[in-house]
Amino acid sequence: MKINAIDVIELVIPFDDGGRGMGITPGRWDSVDSVLIRIETDTGLVGWGDCFSYVCRTATAAAARDMIRPMLLGRELDATPEKLNHELQKRLHIFGRYGVTLFAISGFDIALWDIAAQHAGKPLHALLGQAWRDQVEAYASLVRYADVELVQHFCRQAVQQGYRNIKLHEIDPEVIRAARRASGPEVGISVDVNCAWDAEQARERLAVMREIDAAWLEEPVFPPEDFETLAALNAEFALGAGENACTRHEFRKMMQAGAVRYPQPSVIKVGGVSEFMAVAHEAQEHGLSVMPHSPYFGPGYFATLHLAAVLHGAPLFEHLYVTLEGDLAQGGTPLPVDGRVTIPQTPGLGFIPDPAILQRYRIA
Template sequence: MKIASIETIPLRIPFTAGGRSDEAVWGKAGLQAVDSLVVKVTTDTGLVGWGETFGFTVVPAAKLVIDTILAPEIVGRDAAVLDRLMVDMQKKFHVFGRSGAFIYGLSAIDIALWDIAGKASGKPVHELLGGSAATSLRCYASLIRYSEPELVRENVQRAVADGFRHLKLHEVDVDCVRAAREAAGDDVEITLDVNCPWSVREALDMAQKLRPFNLRWLEEPVWPPENYKGLARVRQEGGIPVAAGENASTLMDFQHLLEAGAVDFVQPSPAKMGGLTELKKVFALADAHNVTVMVHTFYDGPGLLASVHASAALGGPRALVEWRYFDLEAQLYGDAIIPKHGAITVPRGTGLGLDPDEDVIRTYRFK
């Protein structure tokens, strides 16, 4: 079974989010549309697999890498020899860097090939990863950054009313976090992702201010994100569990992160760090370090499905799935994957279990 073609499909889907978004690492202030890059891999037997890279402003670079570097090298290779293919690509193109657009693109292709592997074997991906009896997984609603306490309050209340008992904020202001806790009450779990803004000293000072709000974790508080020693210090002295890993790339980064004792929760991002082939290794590595994996999934397409399958098979009862709490104008999978009462369905079909709606692709594809 040979890889016959690899097609990159950029999508731009408008969204609302209960108020005007503030500027954040994924986009400008007032962002009103989500850009994503979906990848379609077709074999010479006619099987089709779908993958996804991290999106937003990275889409043009990842598309260029796939179209001009990865696809010409991978087309014609055996789709079934997945682990070997991924190692070969990392070795051959390591001079392009071990993160960023190159690994993002390779991640999307890897996810698509796992989709193909499941379809070829007649099994869902979670069975290929070891199996799962779970029919659904708990989700946390991952809110945008509002930077206005009243908008935070309104949207926390909206998420709780939608059935979510776990929330993630992307705020960097203490008053916004206070508003979230007041709106959610004491029984709703809140996590806080600040996207690497602070020095170690600043992070420790902020942790002291944030402790009264009973956060489940403080995510990526330190700049730069690879300052694992500094992150470990925040974990040891800050009084709040620490999470990180969405900016780590490949297994070696995660080994360094875990060896530093930097996190309570590690967050590999399948569409950024090598796909399911690398992700499954991180679960084993984290288990050896007694650290919980919470897969980072700021996606709506195949990257989200990959996270669901991996979390179902490898995450255990504590696994949570990140649900990007945007009101998208259209969903790639219709209503099939939208959480109900704070839980997301584990697809039971072959491969990733769902294929994107071709009408949505035609309508929202852009050049």
């Protein structure tokens, strides 16, 4: 089986989150930027991948087109996706072990796994290990509102829709407390501050985390690779971290340092399915529970669902709590219903893009 064609597709799909879209990205965040990878083989199989590209879409697309596409176009698929992933990382290491290089590799890796699973006639999770579930509990991952009334409104709305878990991206203690009051005592709450605090501030805010009975505090300090500080905080309160880490090697350092209770690889950033599964195996050896990072849609969303099927413990699926202007998946994305998402069972990822949506939101 040979790779006949590779397309790198840039998309921008607007969304509404009910807020101002300010606080996390450099400017207003009101759209999902995507770089999709489409790989077609000479047997007619088509695999789809997803590269992380929020705010960095043009750079990620350039890495995919200029560095990776030339190395894979025309290749015989006589090696596993893991081996091809390793080859790409080795040949491109001088261009970065973090950031856009790994984001681009992630997309190609996902597409190659999609092809491998379709070729086997099995859903992706069947190639990855024992499936422990056909549905996964989801949490509503709210954007940062920085507003008491807004966060209370959307917490109540999520609970009414059946979510039993919510993630905040707030940094103000009063807004965080308001979210707990609105959600009620039975709903699980985690708090991701996106590296907003220094070590002293984070230690002081642990009291707020205990007060609201948070499930975990996510990426409390900058820089995210300050494992020494994270380990000290993790000894006092459960931390989640890893959305900014690439490859199994960085996660190994994190876990060996005792810096995290809940490792959080993102399949479209960490290095794809191959690296995600390596992190999952490492986490299991350390007795830690993986909580995938997945605030995106498209092939990465579908891949995360398959990964959730084989994770040990009780993983939660992160669902970005926004309303997209268009659904990229033909037949519809499997969204949470009463707080749970059904894992696809068709061969491959189960993702096929809607041609009309692809055409409407594609960037030339």
